[in-house]
Amino acid sequence: MPRYTVHVRGEWLAVPCQSGTSTVGWLGKEAVRRYMKNKPDNGGFASVEEVKFYVRRCKGLGLLDLEDTVEDALEDNEFVEVVIEGDIMSPDFIPSQPEGVHLYSKYREPEQYIFLDGNSLTTEDLVNLGKGLYKIKLTPEAEAKVSESREVIERIVKEQTVVYGITTGFGKFARTVIPNNKLRELQVNLVRSHSAGVGKPLSPERSRMLLALRINVLAKGYSGISLETLQQVIEAFNASCLPYIPEKGTVGASGDLAPLSHLALGLIGEGKMWSPKSGWADAKYVLEAHGLRPITLKPKEGLALINGTQMITSLGCEAVERAGAIARQADIIAALTLEVLKGTTRAFDTDIHAVRPHRGQAEVAFRFRSLLDSDHHPSEIAESHRFCDRVQDAYTMRCCPQHKHSFSEDTLISDRYLSCELNFHSYLCLNFSLKMVFAERAETISGGNFHGEYPAKALDYLAIGVHELAAISERRIERLCNPSLSELPAFLVTEGGLNSGFMIAHCTAAALVSENKALCHPSSVDSLSTSAATEDHVSMGGWAARKALRVIEHVEQVLAIELLAACQGIEFLRPLRTTTPLEKVYDLVRSVVRPWIKDRFMAPDIEAAHRLLVEQQVSVWEVARPYIEKYRREHIPESRPISPTAFSLGSLDHMGVGHDHRH
Numbered sequence: 214m215p216r217y218t219v220h221v222r223g224e225w226l227a228v229p230c231q232s233g234t235s236t237v238g239w240l241g242k243e244a245v246r247r248y249m250k251n252k253p254d255n256g257g258f259a260s261v262e263e264v265k266f267y268v269r270r271c272k273g274l275g276l277l278d279l280e281d282t283v284e285d286a287l288e289d290n291e292f293v294e295v296v297i298e299g300d301i302m303s304p305d306f307i308p309s310q311p312e313g314v315h316l317y318s319k320y321r322e323p324e325q326y327i328f329l330d331g332n333s334l335t336t337e338d339l340v341n342l343g344k345g346l347y348k349i350k351l352t353p354e355a356e357a358k359v360s361e362s363r364e365v366i367e368r369i370v371k372e373q374t375v376v377y378g379i380t381t382g383f384g385k386f387a388r389t390v391i392p393n394n395k396l397r398e399l400q401v402n403l404v405r406s407h408s409a410g411v412g413k414p415l416s417p418e419r420s421r422m423l424l425a426l427r428i429n430v431l432a433k434g435y436s437g438i439s440l441e442t443l444q445q446v447i448e449a450f451n452a453s454c455l456p457y458i459p460e461k462g463t464v465g466a467s468g469d470l471a472p473l474s475h476l477a478l479g480l481i482g483e484g485k486m487w488s489p490k491s492g493w494a495d496a497k498y499v500l501e502a503h504g505l506r507p508i509t510l511k512p513k514e515g516l517a518l519i520n521g522t523q524m525i526t527s528l529g530c531e532a533v534e535r536a537g538a539i540a541r542q543a544d545i546i547a548a549l550t551l552e553v554l555k556g557t558t559r560a561f562d563t564d565i566h567a568v569r570p571h572r573g574q575a576e577v578a579f580r581f582r583s584l585l586d587s588d589h590h591p592s593e594i595a596e597s598h599r600f601c602d603r604v605q606d607a608y609t610m611r612c613c614p615q616h617k618h619s620f621s622e623d624t625l626i627s628d629r630y631l632s633c634e635l636n637f638h639s640y641l642c643l644n645f646s647l648k649m650v651f652a653e654r655a656e657t658i659s660g661g662n663f664h665g666e667y668p669a670k671a672l673d674y675l676a677i678g679v680h681e682l683a684a685i686s687e688r689r690i691e692r693l694c695n696p697s698l699s700e701l702p703a704f705l706v707t708e709g710g711l712n713s714g715f716m717i718a719h720c721t722a723a724a725l726v727s728e729n730k731a732l733c734h735p736s737s738v739d740s741l742s743t744s745a746a747t748e749d750h751v752s753m754g755g756w757a758a759r760k761a762l763r764v765i766e767h768v769e770q771v772l773a774i775e776l777l778a779a780c781q782g783i784e785f786l787r788p789l790r791t792t793t794p795l796e797k798v799y800d801l802v803r804s805v806v807r808p809w810i811k812d813r814f815m816a817p818d819i820e821a822a823h824r825l826l827v828e829q830q831v832s833v834w835e836v837a838r839p840y841i842e843k844y845r846r847e848h849i850p851e852s853r854p855i856s857p858t859a860f861s862l863g864s865l866d867h868m869g870v871g872h873d874h875r876h
Contacts, residue, residue: 233284331433358434400515410462465665465754469524482507669754
């Protein structure tokens with residue numbers, strides 16, 4: 214028998230349906246009848262028949278036709294809302310729209326599992342878990358460690374030993390001993406009182422990452438959580454039952470208390486929760502709809518769930534992955550701009566970058582050589598100015614390898630720190646709980662491994678480094694739009710004056726770069742004493758992670774504008790063609806954005822180009838990568854006449870030809 218969970222005026226009602234041929238209108242009327250039955254005054258209505266209502270899905274908010282059958286219109290156990298005429302539609306089910314692009318918004322229940330042991334999770338794994346590509350299982354070794362550490366907690370409780378967070382209060386109340394008959398209540402109170410975050414909820418993707426990372430940390434077996442409870446957490450993850458987690462409220466020590474408390478609150482069946490089946494609804498109903506029970510916290514388990522740096526680290530992992538992705542594509546976009554501005558490839562000569570042996574710098578120079586004019590990929594545009602009198606370009610083109618290497622170093626620092634956070638493996642890394650349980654020593658030790666200083670500083674570095682990609686991109690947009698620098702029509706449009714072209718798109722890029730400059734102020738240099746001076750130095754790592762993501766989003770948007778501008782510049786160089794890989798990039802852009810003939814609504818074009826930079830299946834990088842890899846495997850030494858403006862001279866050494874330094 215199908216059953217539906219129906220929301221009527223703030224109340225949830227389970228409505229069974231005898232037949233799939235019953236209509237949506239019948240379902241709404243039955244829900245109203247049950248609602249009136251529970252009210253002393255019938256909810257203010259004389260009869261069910263006089264109530265006029267609409268029915269809509271909780272997920273997606275789509276209105277339903279009252280004459281459709283429930284069998285045709287709804288899935289079994291779907292969540293719906295009955296909106297009585299004259300009432301204001303509930304905002305509770307409006308899907309969260311976090312800042313930025315929804316990178317992984319389409320959820321399909323995964324078939325594959327990833328095994329977590331607390332030691333081997335990578336940033337890529339975590340991002341893929343956020344996308345919903347995997348379910349989770351524990352390794353047998355992890356299960357054994359979790360069980361062993363729980364035995365220590367049970368012994369402490371049985372012997373009534375005074376241990377912080379297990380038989381005492383928290384923070385300033387550390388000296389308050391709690392009687393055994395209130396130890397479970399202590400943990401529930403902890404979760405409820407610490408669920409004090411504000412702001413928009415994390416997106417489902419980011420909530421999945423946060424939940425997955427917390428599971429990985431608990432799998433190490435240092436927190437004292439029971440295996441039974443941990444398995445319940447995993448079941449909620451695998452069903453994509455995701456608590457409402459406000460994005461603001463953590464100071465990054467003792468860990469990310471507020472967001473992790475909201476995470477735990479949903480798992481115990483309180484607050485709001487989201488799932489693909491239900492959308493936003495009361496947590497207990499979402500769990501029930503997936504055949505799950507709310508967690509009943511045992512001694513120490515509330516603290517085990519909420520004490521750690523997983524908010525900072527999970528958002529930080531997304532930041533590292535997205536920063537790396539946009540950085541790779543920045544090279545391709547810059548190469549396209551250089552081609553449009555008829556720049557020289559000489560600045561990317563192999564020998565120049567061998568003199569200053571930074572690995573990242575040499576790799577970027579190699580990418581430019583693999584994309585620009587060569588015997589491997591001839592360019593008619595480059596050939597058109599082969600023997601011109603220009604010998605060098607502006608820094609924003611000539612110094613791309615040097616700029617980019619500095620960013621690469623910042624990314625390596627961030628990745629190293631965050632990888633350490635993902636899997637504790639030395640005393641230098643942050644650990645996972647204020648109170649750690651060492652089963653082999655049969656004791657618990659209070660420490661400071663919850664502190665978010667490492668990831669906070671790493672993400673501050675990352676924001677500063679990735680910002681530079683947008684800063685130099687905006688300068689290249691200026692060069693493309695400025696006719697005195699580009700020798701192209703002003704603002705890349707015909708009939709200038711009647712049309713404004715890319716004039717304000719460049720202003721948008723400038724605004725984003727300027728905003729990033731303020732966002733790059735390090736959050737980790739700030740600290741405020743909290744918890745009655747018990748927690749008197751904090752990392753502010755949560756803000757470091759959130760602003761790093763905002764900086765990265767702005768960088769993506771600025772580079773999307775440059776990509777559009779460079780492709781528009783190509784239009785004015787036709788019928789000449791660029792290299793094969795850059796033509797493929799141009800074709801990709803033109804598959805979603807048509808050439809700019811006269812002024813039109815530009816924002817959708819920028820959004821479409823942005824998607825090409827963030828979608829992993831069909832991105833600018835994926836189009837260009839095969840050509841870069843082929844060039845690496847099959848490099849062909851140059852054989853054409855020496856020119857200071859057309860190609861790298863580094864390969865001429867292989868032919869026994871001396872360098873020509875003519876200008």
